[in-house]
Amino acid sequence: MKIVIFLSTIFPLFLFSQKSFPVEYEADYKLVYKLKNTQYAPQNETTFALLINKSSSYFKNINKYIGDSLILEKKLKETGNTVKDLANYGKYRTQFPEGIGTTNAKIYYSTEIEGKAFDYEEENNIKWKVVNEYKTILGFKSQKAITKKYGRTWIAWFTEEIPFPFGPYKFNDLPGLIVEVYDDKDDYHYTMYSFRKRKYVCASANIFKNSKTVSKEKIFDYQRNKYQKYLNRFDNFIENKEELEELKKRSMQASKEYNPIELSIN
Structure with a gap:
């Protein structure tokens, strides 16, 4: 019984269906991060997809993106065998289950906590200081910008060669796509490793069904x-x-x- 309760808490993905998101471009990012604030904290890595269209973006961990898609297509579902289900769903676990939608005015955040879905929205009011400093990232000429947000100082590199004002996590509102962003302690470091044109509707991208809106x-x-x-x-x-x-x-x-x-x- 305890294992079954644990499974339903850790893997609630099958409880939710999600709204679709029309995708025109996709940028993929690697995140190197430290979950501990100690001196010799180990670094971890994971990857994310930033789905883009002309007016908005949606940011999601790739493991969860794949797992949710398989569940929606009914290619991943409970078998009744607890050990097997733990192994199957465990492939798509992530420290970052949230989905983040961005428009000019708002940032929309949804996540799952102990088997339940929650969401909130916040003003998209990030303020950047653009610096006259440049480097090349993935062949794109990129310019530096700095902001203070969420208790950290962030350094971003954006490229006007990709004219979308979006980026990883909640970072956006620069004159081009953010291809790299990290805090000044280098606890969280996003780097784009792929950008390509896409043309499809991602059925599993967006907000959880019956998500409860909270502060x-x-x-x-x-x-x-x-x-x-x-x-x-x-x-x-x-x-x-x-x-x-x-x-x-x-x-x-x-x-x-x-x-x-x-x-x-x-």
Whole structure:
């Protein structure tokens, strides 16, 4: 029973269908990131797809993109075998389950938390300082820009040779596509590795069905405190007091070391 509950919590993808997104271009990015704020924190890597059309973009982790597409096409579904389902769905797990839609006026964020879908929107009000500094990235002449956002200082490189004002994560509103962006501590570093023309409708790109709209503060607080929220759950599963206390200490330490991409809400 515990394994089944765990499966339904970790892999809620099959519960949701998603709105479609018309794609004209796709830029793919590698993210190198550190989930801990310690001196020798290990680096992790993952990849994302930025789907683009003339008026908007949608940003999504590629693992989740593929997994959601397979679920929508009914090529990935529960078999009733818990071990097999864990393995099958586990291929598409990610630390970044959110989808981020961007228009000129708004940023739309949706994610899943403990088997439920939530979303919020925020003003698209990022302010950049464009610098007279250039370099070549993937053969594109790129210019530097700097901003302070979400508790970090960010350095971006954009190219006017690709005239779309979009970029990875929530970064946008420059005179060309953002091909590289990273914070000044290099905790989160996005680099584009592919750009190509596409022409299709991505049926699994966008917002979760029956997603509950909440304030950004609620999502932000959950993500900042998620390790602490697990502490009380140990009481229901572990009877050995010494083992329980050790797990709680580890969770508290993990909470202190957690290094999310957004350190502040604005």
